[in-house]
Amino acid sequence: VASMGISVEVTHRLTTEVKRRWGIMSYLYALVDAFKQNRPFRAEIICDQQKMEFHAIQITVGNGRYYGGGFSVAEDAAIDDQLLDLYALKPMTFWQIMRFAVAIYKGEHDRSYGKVYSLRGREIKINTRKSMTIDTDGELSTETPAHFKVIPRALTVCVPSVPEGQ
DSSP, X not given: OEEEEHHHXXXXXXXXXXXXXXXXXXXXXXXXXXXXXXXXXXXXXXXXXXXXXXXXXXXXXXXXXXXXXXXXXXXXXXXXXXXXXXXXXXXXXXXXXXXHHHHHHHTOGGGSTTSEEEEEESEEEEEESSOOEEEEXXXXXXXXXXXXXXXXXXXXXXXXXXXXXX
């Protein structure tokens, strides 16, 4: 999963010191602090040749359903469907985000009353006016513009055979 926006701000704030001081509440602390500094940004998304523009506070792209300790990119996403899923959060209040976090965890954010853009495709390009940092699986890794593409059968996976009857 790769994301930009408020999640990058949360990652910046989740230092070892913050985790030690706040424990399990460190994520909430980081989210509250990040929300204060976060500003909506304009993004241009090209998904399988279809172009759209919108304001967002968060964009997440994933190949599979789960990320970040159980959050869901899309309720029906699958690691083997050869598709990428994208969701983008429209600007909202802090309390809406707190309520929305439960929907993301359950993978039900597509039902969030117009607060989310959702896309699915084999290739996704993201452009922003100002370069934005991208968090990839919890690491600050690159910046926009970004290009995500599914490469079918790019990995060979070997699994042991299961003895008959097990």
